[in-house]
Amino acid sequence: MWLIRTILSLLVLGYSLGTAWANEGTVVFYGATVIDGTGAPPLENAALVVTDGRIRAIGRREDVSVEQYNEAIDLGGKTVIPGLINAHGHVGGTYGLQTDQYNRDNLLRQLALYARYGVTTVYSLGGDGPEGFALRNEQDHAGLDRARLYVAGSVVTGNTEAEIVRQVNDNADRGADFIKVRVDDNLGRTPKMPRELFDVLLAQAHSRRSPLAVHLFYLDDARYVLEAGADLIAHSIRDLPVDDGFIELIRDKQVCYVPTLTREVSTFVYENEPGFFSHPFFRQEVQQSTIDTLTEPERMARMANSSMAQGYKAGLEVAMENVGRLAAANVPIAMGTDSGPPARFQGFFEHMELSMMVEAGMNPMQAIQSATSVAADCMGNSMIGSLEPGNWADFVVLENNPLEAIDNTRSIDSVWIAGNRVPDN
Numbered sequence: 321m322w323l324i325r326t327i328l329s330l331l332v333l334g335y336s337l338g339t340a341w342a343n344e345g346t347v348v349f350y351g352a353t354v355i356d357g358t359g360a361p362p363l364e365n366a367a368l369v370v371t372d373g374r375i376r377a378i379g380r381r382e383d384v385s386v387e388q389y390n391e392a393i394d395l396g397g398k399t400v401i402p403g404l405i406n407a408h409g410h411v412g413g414t415y416g417l418q419t420d421q422y423n424r425d426n427l428l429r430q431l432a433l434y435a436r437y438g439v440t441t442v443y444s445l446g447g448d449g450p451e452g453f454a455l456r457n458e459q460d461h462a463g464l465d466r467a468r469l470y471v472a473g474s475v476v477t478g479n480t481e482a483e484i485v486r487q488v489n490d491n492a493d494r495g496a497d498f499i500k501v502r503v504d505d506n507l508g509r510t511p512k513m514p515r516e517l518f519d520v521l522l523a524q525a526h527s528r529r530s531p532l533a534v535h536l537f538y539l540d541d542a543r544y545v546l547e548a549g550a551d552l553i554a555h556s557i558r559d560l561p562v563d564d565g566f567i568e569l570i571r572d573k574q575v576c577y578v579p580t581l582t583r584e585v586s587t588f589v590y591e592n593e594p595g596f597f598s599h600p601f602f603r604q605e606v607q608q609s610t611i612d613t614l615t616e617p618e619r620m621a622r623m624a625n626s627s628m629a630q631g632y633k634a635g636l637e638v639a640m641e642n643v644g645r646l647a648a649a650n651v652p653i654a655m656g657t658d659s660g661p662p663a664r665f666q667g668f669f670e671h672m673e674l675s676m677m678v679e680a681g682m683n684p685m686q687a688i689q690s691a692t693s694v695a696a697d698c699m700g701n702s703m704i705g706s707l708e709p710g711n712w713a714d715f716v717v718l719e720n721n722p723l724e725a726i727d728n729t730r731s732i733d734s735v736w737i738a739g740n741r742v743p744d745n
């Protein structure tokens with residue numbers, strides 16, 4: 321039995337030279353039910369072997385042998401899922417309900433917040449400054465214990481071809497993981513980017529080998545950008561039900577769809593005091609002053625009377641229906657929330673998104689895959705998303721099995737990133 325082999329490697333570790341991360345060497349996590357993110361049936365009584373922050377082996381406990389290990393952690397009775405990936409967030413810009421708060425400390429604070437909620441990776445699709453790029457560049461090591469960050473730089477806007485080319489190049493020069501563009505019209509309130517400029521933007525992004533993520537609202541625009549060659553649909557289609565022709569198109573183009581259902585929720589839900597304001601899982605990370613502001617009667621009345629809010633509320637119903645249809649048609653759906661801007665609560669919203677995806681017709685296994693292996697594939701990241709040998713050991717230990725009820729993703733015991741336990745607040 322590998323468990324009773326007594327090993328002296330802890331002593332060896334004490335004398336090792338160079339950088340010594342807390343998790344250096346091998347740690348064995350054993351006894352949990354593991355949902356590996358691939359859609360495979362859960363592994364009962366599993367052993368997950370982590371060496372220097374990466375998964376070295378995973379399997380049923382009796383099938384995994386380990387020559388040496390530094391520590392063995394008993395997870396009996398618990399369920400392990402891969403760390404959640406948010407395919408569409410925004411990091412660093414907000415503090416409480418204040419915007420323009422972008423700096424390294426705020427980025428780190430938010431990446432720690434996501435991590436405590438089990439969101440171990442976030443793709444920030446716009447609003448990213450040099451500090452965000454720097455954090456992205458310094459995260460591939462075994463000492464990481466905050467959420468991984470990927471960035472799009474600034475959202476590309478502009479009224480001329482030259483301006484658009486310049487902005488795409490700026491982002492690409494800095495090493496943006498995605499280029500982000502908006503082709504909606506804020507429910508008819510702002511002009512849309514002309515399609516000729518969109519075409520220029522897409523061609524420039526692709527000439528720089530950057531994938532293009534598109535913020536959109538209308539089915540017609542989704543068709544257009546897919547035909548043109550866009551790489552990610554970063555929001556739900558919210559004006560019309562998707563039809564068979566669209567489903568065929570998005571499958572044919574092998575493009576992923578990011579519903580951001582909770583983004584819609586945030587546009588109208590504060591017209592009343594939302595039920596989640598009383599949930600400990602929400603409250604544990606939110607300042608009372610934020611709740612006080614959002615529940616000011618005048619503020620709630622403004623939202624209730626806002627045609628924009630009511631427009632997006634209607635859009636959510638269409639969005640929910642479309643998620644159900646696309647999931648039934650096996651279109652790859654990546655979990656994303658657009659969390660980060662004021663009143664879109666990082667960490668909590670990702671769990672609400674999972675619940676809403678299930679409400680929209682996905683089963684819990686599909687929802688989990690959507691936030692793990694499917695999201696990783698969609699974002700072109702082969703190092704995360706499933707608990708398989710070679711990947712970073714990013715995972716969440718849950719008290720209860722989310723396949724039984726998706727809300728069980730909220731029963732977090734601990735979160736691990738590159739094999740490091742994420743610190744409590």
Ligand SMILES: [Zn+2]
Nearest residue numbers: 409410445658
């Ligand atoms: Zn966004």
